[in-house]
Amino acid sequence: MKNALLTSIILILVLVTTGFMVMDKQNRIRKKDLRLSIPAGFPKPVYDRNLNPPTPNGFILGRKLFYDPILSKDSSTSCGSCHQRFAAFAHIDHSLSHGIRSQIGNRNVPAIQNVIWQPHFMWDGGVNHLDVFPIAPITHPKEMDQDLPGLLTKLQASKTYPALFKKAFGDGTVSTERMLKAIAQFTQMLVSVNSKYDRYVAGKESLTGQEMTGLILFRNRCSSCHPEPLFTDYSFRNIGLPPDTAIQDSGRAHITGQATDRMKFKVPSLRNVEMTYPYMHDGRFRNLQQVLEHYGKGNFHGPNVDPDVKLNTGLTRNQRADLVAFLKTLTDTEFLQDRRFAEPAGEIDAGGK
Amino acid sequence: MRLRHLLPVTILFCLFTVPSFSFRETERKKDGELVIQFNHFFGDQELVLDSVTYRNSLQQPFQITAFKYYVSNIHLVKTDGKSVSVPGYFLLNEEEPDSRKIQLPNLPEGNYSRIEFLIGVDSARNCSGIQKDALDPAKGMLWAWNTGYIFLKLDGISPQSTAPGHKLEYHIGGFKQPNNHLRTIRLETPGLQIHSKTKSTLGIKADAANLLSAPHPIDFSKTPMVVDADKAAGIANNVLHLFSVTRIQNGL
Numbered sequence: 001m002k003n004a005l006l007t008s009i010i011l012i013l014v015l016v017t018t019g020f021m022v023m024d025k026q027n028r029i030r031k032k033d034l035r036l037s038i039p040a041g042f043p044k045p046v047y048d049r050n051l052n053p054p055t056p057n058g059f060i061l062g063r064k065l066f067y068d069p070i071l072s073k074d075s076s077t078s079c080g081s082c083h084q085r086f087a088a089f090a091h092i093d094h095s096l097s098h099g100i101r102s103q104i105g106n107r108n109v110p111a112i113q114n115v116i117w118q119p120h121f122m123w124d125g126g127v128n129h130l131d132v133f134p135i136a137p138i139t140h141p142k143e144m145d146q147d148l149p150g151l152l153t154k155l156q157a158s159k160t161y162p163a164l165f166k167k168a169f170g171d172g173t174v175s176t177e178r179m180l181k182a183i184a185q186f187t188q189m190l191v192s193v194n195s196k197y198d199r200y201v202a203g204k205e206s207l208t209g210q211e212m213t214g215l216i217l218f219r220n221r222c223s224s225c226h227p228e229p230l231f232t233d234y235s236f237r238n239i240g241l242p243p244d245t246a247i248q249d250s251g252r253a254h255i256t257g258q259a260t261d262r263m264k265f266k267v268p269s270l271r272n273v274e275m276t277y278p279y280m281h282d283g284r285f286r287n288l289q290q291v292l293e294h295y296g297k298g299n300f301h302g303p304n305v306d307p308d309v310k311l312n313t314g315l316t317r318n319q320r321a322d323l324v325a326f327l328k329t330l331t332d333t334e335f336l337q338d339r340r341f342a343e344p345a346g347e348i349d350a351g352g353k
Numbered sequence: 354m355r356l357r358h359l360l361p362v363t364i365l366f367c368l369f370t371v372p373s374f375s376f377r378e379t380e381r382k383k384d385g386e387l388v389i390q391f392n393h394f395f396g397d398q399e400l401v402l403d404s405v406t407y408r409n410s411l412q413q414p415f416q417i418t419a420f421k422y423y424v425s426n427i428h429l430v431k432t433d434g435k436s437v438s439v440p441g442y443f444l445l446n447e448e449e450p451d452s453r454k455i456q457l458p459n460l461p462e463g464n465y466s467r468i469e470f471l472i473g474v475d476s477a478r479n480c481s482g483i484q485k486d487a488l489d490p491a492k493g494m495l496w497a498w499n500t501g502y503i504f505l506k507l508d509g510i511s512p513q514s515t516a517p518g519h520k521l522e523y524h525i526g527g528f529k530q531p532n533n534h535l536r537t538i539r540l541e542t543p544g545l546q547i548h549s550k551t552k553s554t555l556g557i558k559a560d561a562a563n564l565l566s567a568p569h570p571i572d573f574s575k576t577p578m579v580v581d582a583d584k585a586a587g588i589a590n591n592v593l594h595l596f597s598v599t600r601i602q603n604g605l
Contacts, residue, residue: 126499131482135497148491177485257583
């Protein structure tokens with residue numbers, strides 16, 4: 001009897017310890033985990049990583065902030081609530097963003113990937129720098145509705161954050177600058193450059209016949225707006241979608257005040273596009289077939305429709321299938337399953353050097 | 354590498370370094386201090402937040418609940434035309450008296466005829482990512498959805514306002530064409546002198562009444578709010594008439 005009790009205690013202790021060890025290994029970030037290897041052919045990033053070089057403790061703090069609902073006014077919603085790792089940090093199956101108090105926003109949650117190349121952010125390009133980007137969703141009344149002074153007070157008063165700020169920045173003072181730099185240390189690492197397409201370009205893997213046909217078709221019909229290797233030229237274009245009268249979204253014109261920019265939206269990257277459904281700024285298309293049907297039908301709405309959009313008209317059913325086959329080669333499973341970017345389990349710490 | 358190869362390098366080094374050292378030394382000896390004291394008015398009365406009812410040029414009554422703005426890119430121009438630039442971004446807030454006093458401790462001695470400064474934050478700083486101190490976004494002076502600092506903010510309440518809560522909000526910002534609302538203020542400072550190791554004072558009046566009057570009078574019933582750069586063109590030009598020099602006191 002006594003022996004049985006002792007065995008159980010030992011067994012429980014071993015299991016708990018192993019659990020912590022596994023958790024710790026999953027969460028741990030070393031310096032070498034923060035190195036970026038960017039394949040040949042990619043342009044120089046626009047984000048200057050030297051001004052905010054990621055450190056293990058800075059990255060861990062940024063990741064914790066990204067996944068922590070404390071960033072919202074009622075502590076219900078985190079960045080990660082809408083930006084899901086397995087969807088390239090877009091929101092699968094939600095056409096419009098969901099904010100606190102069950103509010104529905106005006107736009108589809110965009111993916112967060114390869115942001116170090118992005119010259120501007122948001123569907124309308126209103127935000128001009130990766131560092132300041134999170135202020136928009138944090139303070140937006142339909143998203144996290146949290147004012148910055150209130151957030152700094154919450155973080156400073158928390159049990160865990162001052163210690164994490166101290167590890168990352170040398171002392172425990174919480175500031176807007178440190179908070180946003182930490183988040184940017186996390187988001188700048190979200191780099192997707194290892195899809196089947198990338199391995200094909202590097203000569204490490206071959207495409208199937210259908211994927212190859214799709215790639216050739218893509219280069220003829222789609223690449224003027226979605227050029228390789230980032231699959232976007234970061235321009236704003238009107239693709240002839242009829243405006244949703246319930247939302248009244250003027251797109252780029254919201255930023256520039258220019259009537260000719262009405263219904264122009266940022267050309268999104270097509271990397272991981274298989275996983276970022278639904279599509280378009282308002283998530284109106286559930287799948288890639290619907291997107292290609294919109295282009296293929298050539299029934300474009302309103303003035304200022306971009307001339308390049310018309311390159312796609314008249315796609316046959318087979319051509320659409322070939323294009324979809326190619327687009328799926330842009331899925332980067334390694335990125336989508338990267339443990340470094342996962343929501344951390346329990347209390348965490350930087351390991352090793 | 355032989356020693357004689359080092360000679361030209363050494364000479365060059367001396368040529369550049371020695372004069373700059375001695376220059377700095379003499380400059381420092383002749384440095385004086387300037388305090389720029391901004392005083393907020395409405396017409397000829399000192400501005401009071403919340404409790405005093407003012408009237409705009411259209412005789413519409415209102416109270417002011419907030420008045421703040423950025424001053425940056427300060428230049429002081431000497432009578433000989435040489436200009437001294439002062440780094441730094443200052444957020445001047447009616448609610449914080451200390452914020453309205455800008456202290457410049459290391460100004461070269463001399464006679465100064467003009468001061469120039471920007472109301473707002475220059476475009477370079479608007480595009481450089483997260484900032485701190487006076488430019489900390491937690492100060493509530495950064496537009497998050499269309500990145501850019503609010504250069505000047507005047508908030509209030511008027512029964513004439515057609516906005517929710519009868520609020521008035523005039524937030525002037527925008528650094529990109531065609532909505533560049535950065536305005537440079539140039540003020541003559543006749544007789545202003547900086548003497549070494551003394552303190553001179555320059556008093557500048559900011560008259561909030563002028564923000565709402567000439568050359569673009571603001572009608573509270575028609576324009577209770579300006580919170581977009583593309584709507585700020587008129588009121589931004591009123592900023593040019595906000596400031597005047599009221600006092601010059603030279604240190605002896």
